[in-house]
Amino acid sequence: MTQNDTGGNIPALRTDRLGRRYGRVWGLRNCTLEVPAGVIAGLVGPNGAGKTTLLEMIIGLLQPTEGQLSVFGETSHAPMAARLAQVGYVAQDHPLYRDFSVGDMFHLGRAMNPSWDQKLALARTDALDIPLKRKVKSLSGGQRAQVSLTMALAKRAPLLVLDEPVSSLDPVARLEFMREVMAAAAGTGLTVIIASHVVSELERFCDWLIVLTGGHVQLAGPADNLIAAHRLLTVPRATTDAELPGLPVHRTDSDRHSSVLVRADPGRRAVQERPGWQADPVGFEQLVMAYLQRPSKSAARDDTAQAAARPGPNTKAVTR
Amino acid sequence: MIWVSWRQHRGQAIACLAVLAALAVYAILLGTSMRTAFGHDALTACLARSQGTACPAAIQAFTNRFGSEVNIAFWSVVLIVPGLIGVLVGGSLIARELEYGTWRLAWSQTVPRARWLAVKLALVTGGLIVLGAAMTGVITWYRAPMDRLTGHLQHNIYDFEGLVLTAYILSAFGFAVLAGLLLRRSIPAMVAAFIPWLAIRLVVEFVFRDHFLAPLTTTVNCTQVCGEGIGFVPQATGRIGDLVLSINGNVVTYQPADRFWTFQFIEAGIFVALTAAALGATIWLLHRRAA
Amino acid sequence: MFRFRLDGSSGVPPYLQLVHQVRQSLLLGYLEEGDRLPTVKDVAADLAINPNTVVKAYRQLEHEGLAGGRPGQGTFITATSSTALPEEQQVLRASLEEWLRAVEEAGLDEEAVTALIAVARQDMKKEKV
Numbered sequence: 001m002t003q004n005d006t007g008g009n010i011p012a013l014r015t016d017r018l019g020r021r022y023g024r025v026w027g028l029r030n031c032t033l034e035v036p037a038g039v040i041a042g043l044v045g046p047n048g049a050g051k052t053t054l055l056e057m058i059i060g061l062l063q064p065t066e067g068q069l070s071v072f073g074e075t076s077h078a079p080m081a082a083r084l085a086q087v088g089y090v091a092q093d094h095p096l097y098r099d100f101s102v103g104d105m106f107h108l109g110r111a112m113n114p115s116w117d118q119k120l121a122l123a124r125t126d127a128l129d130i131p132l133k134r135k136v137k138s139l140s141g142g143q144r145a146q147v148s149l150t151m152a153l154a155k156r157a158p159l160l161v162l163d164e165p166v167s168s169l170d171p172v173a174r175l176e177f178m179r180e181v182m183a184a185a186a187g188t189g190l191t192v193i194i195a196s197h198v199v200s201e202l203e204r205f206c207d208w209l210i211v212l213t214g215g216h217v218q219l220a221g222p223a224d225n226l227i228a229a230h231r232l233l234t235v236p237r238a239t240t241d242a243e244l245p246g247l248p249v250h251r252t253d254s255d256r257h258s259s260v261l262v263r264a265d266p267g268r269r270a271v272q273e274r275p276g277w278q279a280d281p282v283g284f285e286q287l288v289m290a291y292l293q294r295p296s297k298s299a300a301r302d303d304t305a306q307a308a309a310r311p312g313p314n315t316k317a318v319t320r
Numbered sequence: 321m322i323w324v325s326w327r328q329h330r331g332q333a334i335a336c337l338a339v340l341a342a343l344a345v346y347a348i349l350l351g352t353s354m355r356t357a358f359g360h361d362a363l364t365a366c367l368a369r370s371q372g373t374a375c376p377a378a379i380q381a382f383t384n385r386f387g388s389e390v391n392i393a394f395w396s397v398v399l400i401v402p403g404l405i406g407v408l409v410g411g412s413l414i415a416r417e418l419e420y421g422t423w424r425l426a427w428s429q430t431v432p433r434a435r436w437l438a439v440k441l442a443l444v445t446g447g448l449i450v451l452g453a454a455m456t457g458v459i460t461w462y463r464a465p466m467d468r469l470t471g472h473l474q475h476n477i478y479d480f481e482g483l484v485l486t487a488y489i490l491s492a493f494g495f496a497v498l499a500g501l502l503l504r505r506s507i508p509a510m511v512a513a514f515i516p517w518l519a520i521r522l523v524v525e526f527v528f529r530d531h532f533l534a535p536l537t538t539t540v541n542c543t544q545v546c547g548e549g550i551g552f553v554p555q556a557t558g559r560i561g562d563l564v565l566s567i568n569g570n571v572v573t574y575q576p577a578d579r580f581w582t583f584q585f586i587e588a589g590i591f592v593a594l595t596a597a598a599l600g601a602t603i604w605l606l607h608r609r610a611a
Numbered sequence: 612m613f614r615f616r617l618d619g620s621s622g623v624p625p626y627l628q629l630v631h632q633v634r635q636s637l638l639l640g641y642l643e644e645g646d647r648l649p650t651v652k653d654v655a656a657d658l659a660i661n662p663n664t665v666v667k668a669y670r671q672l673e674h675e676g677l678a679g680g681r682p683g684q685g686t687f688i689t690a691t692s693s694t695a696l697p698e699e700q701q702v703l704r705a706s707l708e709e710w711l712r713a714v715e716e717a718g719l720d721e722e723a724v725t726a727l728i729a730v731a732r733q734d735m736k737k738e739k740v
Binding site for chain 2: 059060061080081084085087089091093095096097098099100104107108109111112113114115148151155
């Protein structure tokens with residue numbers, strides 16, 4: 001279930017140089033990545049980075065301008081109904097029909113989805129104390145979010161896509177919402193993709209990571225492997241990039257020393273010990289923040305970023 | 321999907337029924353009153369004998385009493401009502417989903433959006449046809465006594481009887497649905513659809529209608545009743561129901577009363593074609609955006 | 612039922628926090644051999660964390676011999692409080708507590724302690740060479 005199985009099972013998502021243009025602006029470009037089935041993936045990036053573009057293409061609300069995309073093997077050329085059946089979607093702000101009752105929303109779900117599981121929908125609203133007769137406009141923000149989530153889960157699709165699902169919720173509602181998502185993923189093999197621009201909370205939810213800035217993928221792969229492949233080095237200020245045992249991702253210079261986040265090349269040996277050098281493991285949030293701050297036009301580095309992130313013989317998870 | 325479309329338009333359907341009910345109440349009251357007066361004044365017998373020339377005073381009294389609904393103000397209001405119904409129903413059909421972001425919900429279910437739209441349009445169009453037919457029926461019923469004096473080729477009356485009322489509603493609806501997709505906002509869509517609809521409506525009525533078929537001419541000896549317009553019973557041609565276009569000395573150019581249905585088919589055909597074009601364009605554009 | 616907690620800002624990876632809590636509870640006597648740990652789903656829902664993380668923690672516990680899964684029944688504690696920490700480590704732990712007390716009295720904070728340990732380690736390595 002963790003990390004390394006891309007063999008055998010059809011990946012939940014596979015893209016190959018996927019791109020989408022709006023007029024003359026590319027919302028997403030040269031996106032190549034893979035998300036295996038059963039993981040909970042975090043899609044991180046600032047607003048406007050291309051997260052919603054990527055998600056809408058995955059769901060089938062948008063067509064690619066170039067490149068390929070497949071969800072559990074169904075490409076963007078497959079019949080629409082087949083594609084739509086695979087993804088449960090909770091959009092930002094949890095859109096629902098305000099004049100409908102909760103029961104009406106479920107009726108809609110049943111009418112528009114052959115795979116609808118009404119028992120599941122009823123069980124969830126029952127457990128959450130949400131009355132079926134209540135109109136959506138009378139629900140609290142947290143309850144609306146839960147109803148939206150129920151709509152997506154009752155569809156029984158193998159992939160669940162959440163676009164910034166908790167950004168409009170208060171802290172308690174946030175916790176309740178994510179509890180339900182994690183519980184739904186446990187033991188069912190559900191694949192989840194969560195888009196967010198709040199990095200600090202992702203570590204507990206995600207075991208797969210995709211960092212997106214300026215329409216380009218900066219980092220993609222299993223969270224554990226990525227963290228293991230990076231080191232935070234403390235080195236003398238005068239050290240040049242070439243002397244570093246890996247690709248520098250982010251560098252902060254002080255008067256006498258520099259702090260450099262490096263990605264160890266799979267071929268190179270582990271950080272070499274040198275006087276005045278210190279190597280520390282990188283935290284999840286540090287890693288993501290470093291990649292978020294890189295300039296987005298690093299197309300050449302994207303391929304190496306993913307090559308390093310892909311599970312390989314030298315990048316097994318290190319026990320701390 | 322049929323249930324979903326119905327549930328989404330349930331409110332509008334109820335509002336339309338209310339309008340129809342109000343119209344029916346008005347119609348029943350006025351219609352019954354007219355029938356009573358018609359009988360009371362023995363107008364039936366008079367019309368059986370002549371084309372109205374035998375009882376001008378009775379006719380005058382009747383039209384004075386019930387003719388107010390054909391004055392300009394009333395007519396202006398009722399001109400725009402079918403257009404209003406059409407744009408109010410159509411403007412928000414797609415636009416509201418785009419405005420409120422519910423398109424993300426609606427079009428990510430397992431129904432491709434082209435089918436979603438097609439079912440919705442079929443249901444709502446069907447509903448509007450039923451509404452138009454019912455309104456036409458109610459109006460035709462209540463106006464029957466008056467129509468025996470004026471015929472229904474006259475400009476005001478023609479607009480509410482036969483087929484055109486339904487066609488007006490449908491065309492306004494079609495324009496508004498298309499505008500809703502293009503403008504993505506309900507109210508601007510309603511306005512943007514209403515204006516061209518009204519323009520076309522007026523142009524068809526005042527420029528083209530009188531000449532759908534080549535008018536006929538006849539020579540008459542004008543003594544008393546020789547004028548154009550709805551107030552004259554009978555018309556200058558000597559027959560009730562003809563539409564007089566112009567009088568030049570003794571020559572009267574007119575459209576005969578029996579061309580009513582032909583003209584109705586032609587005009588309804590124009591507006592139905594416009595409806596089909598607008599809705600077809602909408603479906604095609606929506607399908608293309610998904611692709 | 613045994614309930615975990617998660618400190619989101621501690622810097623320690625979630626799965627390790629779970630492992631530590633089991634080990635600590637064993638040492639303190641709050642968990643005993645034969646106790647059943649909550650299911651992956653229960654922990655994931657309770658803490659709002661990735662169920663795969665819980666799986667990883669439970670696998671780590673198995674690897675360290677502290678707990679084991681019985682197919683169809685759940686995960687159970689297999690160690691006792693004495694086997695949780697081998698004897699040599701208990702001795703080391705005692706001397707460590709002494710040293711930590713001294714450090715506290717000397718007024719060093721967390722970072723100073725870490726730096727001190729790092730420097731000492733480096734010096735030792737140099738000595739070996």
